[in-house]
Amino acid sequence: MGPEKDCILDIRDLVMRFGGLMALYRPDFVVMRGSITAIIGPNGAGKTTLFNVITGFLIPTEGLVLFNDKPITCLKPHQISRIGISRTFQTVEIFRNMTVLENVMLGFHGRMGSSFTASGLKAPWAVKKENLIKEKAEGILKFIGLSRKSNHAADSLPLGEQKILEVARALACEPALICLDEPAAGLNETESHVLSSLIRAIKEKGITVLLVEHDMKVVMDISDDILVLNHGQKIAQGPPDEIKSHPRVIEAYLGDE
Amino acid sequence: MLRYRKYPVLIVSLIIAFFPWVAAHVPAIDHYPDIMIFAGIYAIITIGLSLLMGYTGQISLGHAAFYGIGAYASAIFTSRYGWNPWLSMLLGTVLTSLIAIVVGGPALKLKGHYLAMATLAFGIIVFIIFNEEAGFTGGPDGMTGIPGLSIFGFKLNAERYYYLVWGIALLVFLFTTNIIQSSAGRALRAIHSSEAAAMAMGVNVPGCKIVVFAYSAGLASLAGSLYAHYMNFLNPSTFDIFFGIKLLIMISLGGIHYIWGAVIGAVIVTFLSYEWLHYFEELEILVYGLILLMITVFLPQGLAGIPEMIKNRFKAAP
Ligand SMILES: Nc1ncnc2c1ncn2[C@@H]1O[C@H](COP(=O)(O)OP(=O)(O)OP(=O)(O)O)[C@@H](O)[C@H]1O
Ligand SMILES: [Mg+2]
Numbered sequence: 001m002g003p004e005k006d007c008i009l010d011i012r013d014l015v016m017r018f019g020g021l022m023a024l025y026r027p028d029f030v031v032m033r034g035s036i037t038a039i040i041g042p043n044g045a046g047k048t049t050l051f052n053v054i055t056g057f058l059i060p061t062e063g064l065v066l067f068n069d070k071p072i073t074c075l076k077p078h079q080i081s082r083i084g085i086s087r088t089f090q091t092v093e094i095f096r097n098m099t100v101l102e103n104v105m106l107g108f109h110g111r112m113g114s115s116f117t118a119s120g121l122k123a124p125w126a127v128k129k130e131n132l133i134k135e136k137a138e139g140i141l142k143f144i145g146l147s148r149k150s151n152h153a154a155d156s157l158p159l160g161e162q163k164i165l166e167v168a169r170a171l172a173c174e175p176a177l178i179c180l181d182e183p184a185a186g187l188n189e190t191e192s193h194v195l196s197s198l199i200r201a202i203k204e205k206g207i208t209v210l211l212v213e214h215d216m217k218v219v220m221d222i223s224d225d226i227l228v229l230n231h232g233q234k235i236a237q238g239p240p241d242e243i244k245s246h247p248r249v250i251e252a253y254l255g256d257e
Numbered sequence: 258m259l260r261y262r263k264y265p266v267l268i269v270s271l272i273i274a275f276f277p278w279v280a281a282h283v284p285a286i287d288h289y290p291d292i293m294i295f296a297g298i299y300a301i302i303t304i305g306l307s308l309l310m311g312y313t314g315q316i317s318l319g320h321a322a323f324y325g326i327g328a329y330a331s332a333i334f335t336s337r338y339g340w341n342p343w344l345s346m347l348l349g350t351v352l353t354s355l356i357a358i359v360v361g362g363p364a365l366k367l368k369g370h371y372l373a374m375a376t377l378a379f380g381i382i383v384f385i386i387f388n389e390e391a392g393f394t395g396g397p398d399g400m401t402g403i404p405g406l407s408i409f410g411f412k413l414n415a416e417r418y419y420y421l422v423w424g425i426a427l428l429v430f431l432f433t434t435n436i437i438q439s440s441a442g443r444a445l446r447a448i449h450s451s452e453a454a455a456m457a458m459g460v461n462v463p464g465c466k467i468v469v470f471a472y473s474a475g476l477a478s479l480a481g482s483l484y485a486h487y488m489n490f491l492n493p494s495t496f497d498i499f500f501g502i503k504l505l506i507m508i509s510l511g512g513i514h515y516i517w518g519a520v521i522g523a524v525i526v527t528f529l530s531y532e533w534l535h536y537f538e539e540l541e542i543l544v545y546g547l548i549l550l551m552i553t554v555f556l557p558q559g560l561a562g563i564p565e566m567i568k569n570r571f572k573a574a575p
Binding site: 111114133169 | 447455457468
């Protein structure tokens, strides 16, 4: 067992090919339980693709994703969500036809949702669950700092808050691992500062964070471990200080810009 | 959150309950309750269709077929095999839902216009079967001798049929509203808004789509059975593509995002086609086209959306 015991996610020999394009090529790495692990890399490096493979939106050409030592590459997105991996999207995907609170309430669907029949008949247990869902969702909004807007239409929020709302919704899945795809994109400096402390608070709750982010200040501030991708391959992995001064990382970033 | 509104439901139920009594005293409208029976039958379909299209965002132009399958199931089981009408109605509904699951499995993987085309094709195929399988369906001549319904030996005449149909419509309305206001309904609205995000939140998107499709098909089938046992005869033209379009007009006119709208639309379009548009004869279809166009342009939220529209108007203008 040894150090293996503390790893929540283990990516092995992963290859993702789109036609002739090699989007991921064996970026082997493990994510430690309870850590904040950042994935960085230039545009098109394969970061979002990696998230899509982990969360079941893409079936990899080759390789394995192990979550708590169990392979999950054969599972559907909703199944992966239910076993404890939730995510946000790079392009904001909030439910625009719902209120802020309803967005978060939906997050509980996988674990606590009622069946059609129970819902239709207003079965006592369904009503009870619904009340519990509402209570928990309000708790999450409080934690995330959006309580005062809970009854606003979700698409009336400014972009920054929409991104926070997506994080809130992902938390409602009660995940063990949360994957955040560029949560700071489009946020101003104060907002990304708030986001940084929010991500730390999520870690404090015992949730492992996997973070794709271009905002280096956020990444360097909060990450325990950083994985650097370029052209689908891992070029470096280590703590922030090491990555900052890593020659290949500097090269990849300078070479790209 | 959507709140449960008991009073409007109660008031509307009372109006519907007393309507036949009022109509009986006004000679000009004394036949309106008969038309309301059809409106109720259509409302049962449109309520399910509204859940499928308005809430879940899945288009179907094929529900005329499910309506027809229900009607023919009732007709065939009762008049050819002599089964009990209620049992036939139930079996028809189950059978139709199963067909919907088989058809919906592949079809619901399609999106938008492709799904519309697939369901339209299904509707056309079923319509052809109604016409061609004369051994079973009587072909273009249709079927006669379908027995009426009775409860504990009481035959349901038109007066009682009115209450049966609207009683069922009320139950369907309540069941569907309950779904919408619970976690299941939220999942459906999530699918409408973003399938990717819904999946990521643990919603079994293909599963939910199929369940709603089967549910709405089952309701259409139930309505078909009610139609068959009321009319006592059938012919295929009742279930043609135009009827599928008419259903679409009903829910668009009423307001596709409101279950209330489904009922309002069903009632209005029924009166249009049974009563108010008679003068137009062949041109009737043009009038429907015009209505559909007007709604799309001026009232995209339909009639049930008017209060909300007025509210927003006032909010926008300080
Ligand atoms: N579904 C797909 N089909 C075909 N090619 C794809 C698909 N998804 C991603 N790609 C390609 O794979 C490569 C990696 O894309 P990906 O979105 O993972 O990059 P990224 O690291 O997230 O970039 P960014 O920082 O811009 O978000 C890109 O060249 C992209 O065009
Ligand atoms: Mg990306």
